[in-house]
Amino acid sequence: MAGTAGRPSIYPTLLYADAKAAVKQLTEALGFTELAVYEGEDGLVQHAELVQGNGAVMLGSKGRGGRFDEAMRGAGPVGVYVVVDDVDGHYQRAVDHGVEILMPPTDQDHGSRDYMARDTEGNIWSFGTYAPRIEG
Numbered sequence: 299m300a301g302t303a304g305r306p307s308i309y310p311t312l313l314y315a316d317a318k319a320a321v322k323q324l325t326e327a328l329g330f331t332e333l334a335v336y337e338g339e340d341g342l343v344q345h346a347e348l349v350q351g352n353g354a355v356m357l358g359s360k361g362r363g364g365r366f367d368e369a370m371r372g373a374g375p376v377g378v379y380v381v382v383d384d385v386d387g388h389y390q391r392a393v394d395h396g397v398e399i400l401m402p403p404t405d406q407d408h409g410s411r412d413y414m415a416r417d418t419e420g421n422i423w424s425f426g427t428y429a430p431r432i433e434g
Contacts, residue, residue, distance in 0.1 A: 310355045310378045313370050314419050317343035317359040323418055324348055327395030328425075329388060330355070338362065350380050375420040381429045388425050389413045 314320040321343065324330040330348040338344045342359040355378065360367065382388045385403050392415055393399060400422065401414040412426030 306353050310376065311366075312355065312357045312376060312378075312421060313360045313367065313373075314343075314357060315360050316418065317346065317357055319418050320357060321346055321348065323395070323397070324355075327392050327397050328415070328417075328423065329382070329391060351382070353380065375422060377422040377424065379424045379426065379428070381427065382425045383427070385411045385413060385426055392425075 312320075321332065321335060325332055325348065330350045333347040333349050333354065335346040336344045342362050344358055344362060346357050348355050348357070358367075360370070389399070389403050392413075398416040399413065400416055401412070403411055403413045405411050406426075406428070408428065410426045410428030412424055412428065414422060414424045416422055
């Protein structure tokens with residue numbers, strides 16, 4: 299992984315009808331930090347980068363044009379897993395912000411503690427302690 303020190307090598311990428319609302323929910327309710335948000339003259343989010351721990355997601359507005367927007371047209375929701383240290387605290391923050399919870403914090407057979415939520419546009423976000431060890 300030469301040249302990637304300190305940077306994730308995989309970025310889930312999502313498109314939203316209301317990307318501004320998605321950025322707000324992901325930062326305020328689900329603990330992401332805004333790294334960058336670029337808006338077009340029309341006010342649509344052209345590209346945003348949000349970080350959580352040593353991982354990141356990219357997102358933007360649906361209907362802004364371009365090859366990726368065309369390829370994603372009609373695509374269903376996605377699922378993203380995010381590693382957090384304090385599952386119960388993270389869950390409570392989400393609940394306090396009115397996030398739709400699909401599964402409360404639950405101890406899994408494989409040793410993880412996870413909870414599952416749905417964002418404003420139907421994407422499924424799982425937050426838990428499971429962090430696979432990736433050997434280089």
